[in-house]
Amino acid sequence: MEHFLGEYECKLDAKGRMVLPAALKRQMPDVEREGLVINRGLESHLVIYTRREWNKIMDELSRLNQFERKSREFIRKFMRGASELTLDASGRVLIPKSLQAYADISSEVVLASQFNKIEVWSKAKYDEQWIDEGDDFAILAEEVMGNLKRREDGE
Numbered sequence: 001m002e003h004f005l006g007e008y009e010c011k012l013d014a015k016g017r018m019v020l021p022a023a024l025k026r027q028m029p030d031v032e033r034e035g036l037v038i039n040r041g042l043e044s045h046l047v048i049y050t051r052r053e054w055n056k057i058m059d060e061l062s063r064l065n066q067f068e069r070k071s072r073e074f075i076r077k078f079m080r081g082a083s084e085l086t087l088d089a090s091g092r093v094l095i096p097k098s099l100q101a102y103a104d105i106s107s108e109v110v111l112a113s114q115f116n117k118i119e120v121w122s123k124a125k126y127d128e129q130w131i132d133e134g135d136d137f138a139i140l141a142e143e144v145m146g147n148l149k150r151r152e153d154g155e
Helices: 051-062 069-079 097-102 123-128 136-145 148-152
Strands: 007-011 017-019 036-040 046-050 083-085 092-094 108-114 117-122
Touching: 007 017, 036 051, 036 069, 036 097, 046 051, 051 069, 108 123, 117 123
Parallel strands: none
Antiparallel strands: 007 108, 017 092, 036 046, 036 083, 046 117, 108 117
16 A cells, blocks of 8 residues: 655646646656546545555445445445546646536645545645644544554453
């Protein structure tokens, strides 16, 4: 599994193209050959996957029972807007207009690494998450990670 690292501020040009940051591109040595997939995220942002990671997700989705309504609905909603991204000669990718609208992206974006994927946020929405953060992160860390050791030990 690939684990990306870093947070990058980028700009989209008038056509919706973005230069993939060199530091991020170095973490994806096969990107020019294999390509990327961009999709809608769960919280008004976009997500970029390497082709290899996308294929893993597709394998998982293909195991869902498509005779169950919730499975079909999830697959439809998850797949909506999924698009291939290829780098042009200048190292840019074109973000589809429909995905830009979904994530309320105009020109400034933040690429935030999240393990095996890269979240793409409008800079304004990304920055909103950190306003008045205060002690919320410490509380969240305790709730999410506080009992991790005991859970791993089976207690």
